Amino acid sequence: MEGLSIAHIDGRTQLVGILGYPVAHSLSPEMHNAAFAELGMNWRCVPLLVHPDKLAEALRGIAALGFRGANVTVPHKVACIPYLDRVTESVNIVGAVNTIRVDGSDGRLEGFNTDVSGFLTDLAANQINIGKDSRVVILGAGGAARAIGAGLVRSGAHITLVNRTVERGLQLASFLRSSWEGCEVEAVGLEELEAVTREATLIVNATSVGMFPHTDSSPWRDGVPFPKNAVLYDTIYRPLQTKLMRDAERSGLRVIGGLGMLIHQGAAAFEIWTGRKPPIDLMRAVCLKRLSEN
Numbered sequence: 001m002e003g004l005s006i007a008h009i010d011g012r013t014q015l016v017g018i019l020g021y022p023v024a025h026s027l028s029p030e031m032h033n034a035a036f037a038e039l040g041m042n043w044r045c046v047p048l049l050v051h052p053d054k055l056a057e058a059l060r061g062i063a064a065l066g067f068r069g070a071n072v073t074v075p076h077k078v079a080c081i082p083y084l085d086r087v088t089e090s091v092n093i094v095g096a097v098n099t100i101r102v103d104g105s106d107g108r109l110e111g112f113n114t115d116v117s118g119f120l121t122d123l124a125a126n127q128i129n130i131g132k133d134s135r136v137v138i139l140g141a142g143g144a145a146r147a148i149g150a151g152l153v154r155s156g157a158h159i160t161l162v163n164r165t166v167e168r169g170l171q172l173a174s175f176l177r178s179s180w181e182g183c184e185v186e187a188v189g190l191e192e193l194e195a196v197t198r199e200a201t202l203i204v205n206a207t208s209v210g211m212f213p214h215t216d217s218s219p220w221r222d223g224v225p226f227p228k229n230a231v232l233y234d235t236i237y238r239p240l241q242t243k244l245m246r247d248a249e250r251s252g253l254r255v256i257g258g259l260g261m262l263i264h265q266g267a268a269a270f271e272i273w274t275g276r277k278p279p280i281d282l283m284r285a286v287c288l289k290r291l292s293e294n
């Protein structure tokens with residue numbers, strides 16, 4: 001099997017998919033297929049464009065067709081939950097699924113969330129320790145902020161959510177407080193950015209502002225100084241370096257982009273499906289190549 005080419009497919013090929021709408025931009029097929037080939041595994045990952053109205057059928061379909069699992073992306077991460085047979089604790093703490101495993105014996109669907117571990121693993125890989133003295137500001141209150149917040153509240157850090165729509169931030173703060181006793185979470189609007197970031201040790205951009213093709217945008221308000229000694233983590237990975245990262249770096253902050261989170265969530269999904277550890281460096285190289293072509 002060693003050195004099996006990606007193009008080779010036969011009657012024993014095992015399939016995983018990535019369900020999204022749209023899905024053409026996804027790096028997951030290339031990342032996983034490179035890892036399968038490197039490990040000599042007769043497995044393939046295929047993109048599956050699934051309209052929201054067809055999600056239930058698609059999920060029944062992947063089980064019926066003998067898929068081993070799937071990644072789930074926007075807009076299906078929450079919508080898929082009612083159609084799964086069981087979910088792990090990682091799903092309960094976020095309220096969203098990004099990975100499904102199909103049980104080989106009975107075709108049952110089990111949901112996981114590897115965005116949380118993907119983010120925390122990448123923080124650790126970058127030697128960023130989070131504890132009760134950490135003051136984390138998360139920009140955004142959507143799906144990514146939910147996963148990041150869920151991971152961070154368990155570390156004892158003080159968390160402030162800064163979101164354009166304050167109500168959505170308040171709802172997420174209340175969800176996080178109810179999920180972890182004693183955690184310190186508050187939510188404010190964008191106009192309070194300067195006040196809440198003054199003492200920040202970590203700032204995480206979990207908004208979509210600055211993402212391709214709007215690469216000249218930044219969620220940071222003009223005129224607000226960056227806090228000294230904070231680390232800036234931008235979950236965006238397309239482009240690899242966002243305007244926010246460039247501006248923060250110019251102000252002396254250490255900056256980290258979202259590619260590591262993407263790789264580590266993918267690696268965790270790979271392990272859930274196959275029981276094997278994927279070649280992380282290869283997955284990173286494949287994504288870097290693709291992203292630097294764009």
Ligand SMILES: NC(=O)c1ccc[n+]([C@@H]2O[C@H](COP(=O)([O-])OP(=O)(O)OC[C@H]3O[C@@H](n4cnc5c(N)ncnc54)[C@H](OP(=O)(O)O)[C@@H]3O)[C@@H](O)[C@H]2O)c1
Pocket residue numbers: 074115118139140141142143144145163164165168206207208209211219235236237258259261262263265
């Ligand atoms: N690295 C990774 O592995 C990874 C994984 C998941 C997501 N991400 C990244 O995370 C980002 C967010 O994804 P998501 O799934 O959380 O999206 P989402 O659920 O749609 O949330 C988008 C967030 O961005 C805010 N936002 C959008 N446009 C804005 C604007 N013009 N000004 C201010 N705020 C704005 C929204 O604020 P409102 O609530 O006010 O609308 C909301 O908080 C994306 O860039 C994605 O690439 C990365």
